[in-house]
Amino acid sequence: MNKLKEKAKELLSSGAVQVVVGYEEGTGGKIRPAFVSRPEDADKLLYNADCHHNLALYLYKHETKRIGKMAVVAPPFVLRSILILTTEFQLEEDSLVVLGVTPEEELIEFANFKEIETWVNQHPIGMKEKDREMLNRLNAMSRDERWQFWQNEFSKCIKCFACRGTCPMCSCFRCTVDYNAPQWISVGSHQLGNFDWHLMRAMHLAGRCSVCGQCGEACPMDIPVHLLSFQINEDIFKMFGSRAGLTLKKESLLSTWKSNDVENFIR
Amino acid sequence: MDQFEPKIVAFVCNWCTYAGADLTGTSRLKYAHNVRIIRFPCTGRIDFLLLQQAFAKGADGIIVSGCHPNDCHYTSGNFHARRRWMVFRQMLENMGVEAERIVFSWVSAAEGAKWADLVNETVESIKKLGPYHKYQDMAKSLEEWEVTHE
Structure with missing residues (x-):
C-alpha cells in the first residue's frame, strides 16, 4: 500500500486536496477511519481486508466538507456508495478525488465518476460466505420461524442507532424515528418500538443499499441488521433487475416506476 | 362464544376507491361491516408506516385500494405505490409478518360491486386466519412500557 501513501502525500503537498479520508490502525489493533491533512501524516494510512468502515459517510457531512476538498480511500463498497449518494444529489459529480482500492489491495485512480461507474459494473462484489449462509438459513425457515428469529434478535436492540449513524445512506438531517409529532416509532426499546424501527430502517434503505454490511458490523448487540438489507437487495434484483450503486442515472428505485412493473398480488 | 369479527382498516384513495365505496352504498349493496375506511388523496400518499400503525393498534387485516393503473388522478401516484x-x-415476508393480511386492490369509482366483494372476501379470509395475536401481543409491549415510564 505504499502507492496509496505516496499518492496521498502528493495530493496533500501539492494542495490538490486538503484532507484524505482513509483507514489507520487504532487502539487494540483495530482499524478506524483516519483524516489526514498533513503530508507527513500520510504514512499512517493503510488498507487491508479488515477495513470495513464505509467512508462515504464522511463525504457529505458539514464537519468534513468545511475542511476543503477531499480525497477518499475507496474499497468497492465505498465506490458504490459514492455513486448512490451522487444519484441522490448528496455529492456533486467529480467533486472529490477517489483513491480506489481493490480487494487485492491495489490502488486504482479514477479521473471521474463515470470511470467508477464502469469499474463497479465490471467488478461485482459477492456477499461474505457467513452472510450468504445466514440468508440461506433464513430463507429455509418457515415464516413463523423467521418472525421468531427476528423477534429474538430485535429483543437485544438498545436503540443506540449505531446502524443509522454508520450508514452513508442515512443522510437525512432528521430521521423519521426522531419525529414526535406524529410519533411514528415509539422511542422505547421494547418489542414494538424495536420492530417498527428496524422495519422502517430497512424499508428506507430498500433499493439504496451498497451492501457494505457496516450496519451489522457497528451493532454493539450483534444483531445482524444488515441481513434485512441484503435479503431485500436480492429480492429487488429478482423483481426489478437492478442493484443500487451501479449507475450514475438519477433513478432511485422507489422514486421511479415503470408501467409494466409486474406484481402478482393486487386484485 | 361470539364469532370472531375481524377489525379491518381500509386505506383508500379519494378519487377511485372512496367513490367506488360510495357507489356501493348508493346502489344499496350490503357488505360486511367490519371495515373502517380511511380516505387518502392518493395511494401514493399511503406510507408503509401507516400500515405498521394499523397493525400495532389492533387491526386484524388491512385493505389498500386505489385507482387502476393509468387512472390515477395525479397521473402516477398508483405506479409509485405499486413499486412500494x-x-x-x-420485506414483511422476510421479517415473518403475515403479509396476506394486507389485501391490495384497484377499485374504480364505477366498481361499487367489486368493493363489496373485496370487503366480503377479505373479511372471510381474515376470519379463517383468526385474530392477529402475534402482532397485537408485540404491540402490548408499548402499553407496558408507557405504564412503567409515566
Whole structure:
C-alpha cells in the first residue's frame, strides 16, 4: 500500500486536496477511519481486508466538507456508495478525488465518476460466505420461524442507532424515528418500538443499499441488521433487475416506476 | 362464544376507491361491516408506516385500494405505490409478518360491486386466519412500557 501513501502525500503537498479520508490502525489493533491533512501524516494510512468502515459517510457531512476538498480511500463498497449518494444529489459529480482500492489491495485512480461507474459494473462484489449462509438459513425457515428469529434478535436492540449513524445512506438531517409529532416509532426499546424501527430502517434503505454490511458490523448487540438489507437487495434484483450503486442515472428505485412493473398480488 | 369479527382498516384513495365505496352504498349493496375506511388523496400518499400503525393498534387485516393503473388522478401516484408495495410486501415476508393480511386492490369509482366483494372476501379470509395475536401481543409491549415510564 505504499502507492496509496505516496499518492496521498502528493495530493496533500501539492494542495490538490486538503484532507484524505482513509483507514489507520487504532487502539487494540483495530482499524478506524483516519483524516489526514498533513503530508507527513500520510504514512499512517493503510488498507487491508479488515477495513470495513464505509467512508462515504464522511463525504457529505458539514464537519468534513468545511475542511476543503477531499480525497477518499475507496474499497468497492465505498465506490458504490459514492455513486448512490451522487444519484441522490448528496455529492456533486467529480467533486472529490477517489483513491480506489481493490480487494487485492491495489490502488486504482479514477479521473471521474463515470470511470467508477464502469469499474463497479465490471467488478461485482459477492456477499461474505457467513452472510450468504445466514440468508440461506433464513430463507429455509418457515415464516413463523423467521418472525421468531427476528423477534429474538430485535429483543437485544438498545436503540443506540449505531446502524443509522454508520450508514452513508442515512443522510437525512432528521430521521423519521426522531419525529414526535406524529410519533411514528415509539422511542422505547421494547418489542414494538424495536420492530417498527428496524422495519422502517430497512424499508428506507430498500433499493439504496451498497451492501457494505457496516450496519451489522457497528451493532454493539450483534444483531445482524444488515441481513434485512441484503435479503431485500436480492429480492429487488429478482423483481426489478437492478442493484443500487451501479449507475450514475438519477433513478432511485422507489422514486421511479415503470408501467409494466409486474406484481402478482393486487386484485 | 361470539364469532370472531375481524377489525379491518381500509386505506383508500379519494378519487377511485372512496367513490367506488360510495357507489356501493348508493346502489344499496350490503357488505360486511367490519371495515373502517380511511380516505387518502392518493395511494401514493399511503406510507408503509401507516400500515405498521394499523397493525400495532389492533387491526386484524388491512385493505389498500386505489385507482387502476393509468387512472390515477395525479397521473402516477398508483405506479409509485405499486413499486412500494412490491418491496414492502417482500420485506414483511422476510421479517415473518403475515403479509396476506394486507389485501391490495384497484377499485374504480364505477366498481361499487367489486368493493363489496373485496370487503366480503377479505373479511372471510381474515376470519379463517383468526385474530392477529402475534402482532397485537408485540404491540402490548408499548402499553407496558408507557405504564412503567409515566
